[in-house]
Amino acid sequence: MTPDRQHALDLMTPGQSASAPLQERLDGVIHELLASFPNPAHLSAADRRGIIARYSAVLEGNFIYWMTATYLAVESDEAHAIIEDNLREEVRDNHPGMLRKFAMAADAMPTDSDALAVNRDLQGVRQFVARLSGVRLVVMMAFFEGWITKFMPYLAELAARQGSTEQEYTDVHGVVDIVHTQGLFQALDAELALLPEPVPPMAQLLEGAEALGALISTIVHFRAGAIGRTTSEGR
Numbered sequence: 001m002t003p004d005r006q007h008a009l010d011l012m013t014p015g016q017s018a019s020a021p022l023q024e025r026l027d028g029v030i031h032e033l034l035a036s037f038p039n040p041a042h043l044s045a046a047d048r049r050g051i052i053a054r055y056s057a058v059l060e061g062n063f064i065y066w067m068t069a070t071y072l073a074v075e076s077d078e079a080h081a082i083i084e085d086n087l088r089e090e091v092r093d094n095h096p097g098m099l100r101k102f103a104m105a106a107d108a109m110p111t112d113s114d115a116l117a118v119n120r121d122l123q124g125v126r127q128f129v130a131r132l133s134g135v136r137l138v139v140m141m142a143f144f145e146g147w148i149t150k151f152m153p154y155l156a157e158l159a160a161r162q163g164s165t166e167q168e169y170t171d172v173h174g175v176v177d178i179v180h181t182q183g184l185f186q187a188l189d190a191e192l193a194l195l196p197e198p199v200p201p202m203a204q205l206l207e208g209a210e211a212l213g214a215l216i217s218t219i220v221h222f223r224a225g226a227i228g229r230t231t232s233e234g235r
């Protein structure tokens with residue numbers, strides 16, 4: 001039996017949350033990503049600025065649109081309700097504005113070079129999002145929220161080392177995204193329950209999360225002069 005097939009069967013184990021194996025897998029990927037990140041104390045000011053700027057270039061204009069796409073793609077009432085709550089909070093509390101303020105205070109407003117650095121991987125995620133595949137999008141966004149929560153202390157440290165005292169964005173997202181992540185796994189359970197059997201292999205369900213992982217890796221690991229490398233390098 002292939003590992004994928006085993007995972008697919010695991011997803012159907014009675015009594016266990018159907019999303020549990022996926023959650024475990026995503027936790028592992030997040031852990032690996034974080035472990036690969038350079039120690040902020042060893043980064044130059046330009047490297048620190050670059051990470052904040054690329055993070056900002058990706059998140060500010062895309063997060064709400066990707067969550068909206070997820071809303072459009074899911075089928076269950078439960079997933080719709082959970083994602084709507086998430087979107088309302090993003091919009092009502094002006095999270096894009098909060099991120100802009102954070103980047104500006106750290107003197108890390110994205111430039112055209114920052115946008116170009118993430119362009120290829122960003123387009124990869126957008127192409128995936130355009131397929132509006134409900135379950136896979138919920139998996140991707142649960143991964144995103146889970147990673148963001150764990151990344152906030154790192155991002156806050158980069159900004160502090162840039163001399164910034166503006167931490168509203170990182171303070172808020174270190175907390176609310178824990179709840180959002182849990183909500184998205186609940187939404188995922190509701191969506192998985194509607195899937196016709198057999199449940200697709202885990203590798204297929206992780207497609208969007210994988211594309212997003214490549215983008216996150218580029219946000220953190222990109223170095224000037226390295227344009228043109230493949231996304232898998234340095235991961």
Ligand SMILES: [Fe+2]
Binds near residue numbers: 090095173
């Ligand atoms: Fe947010």
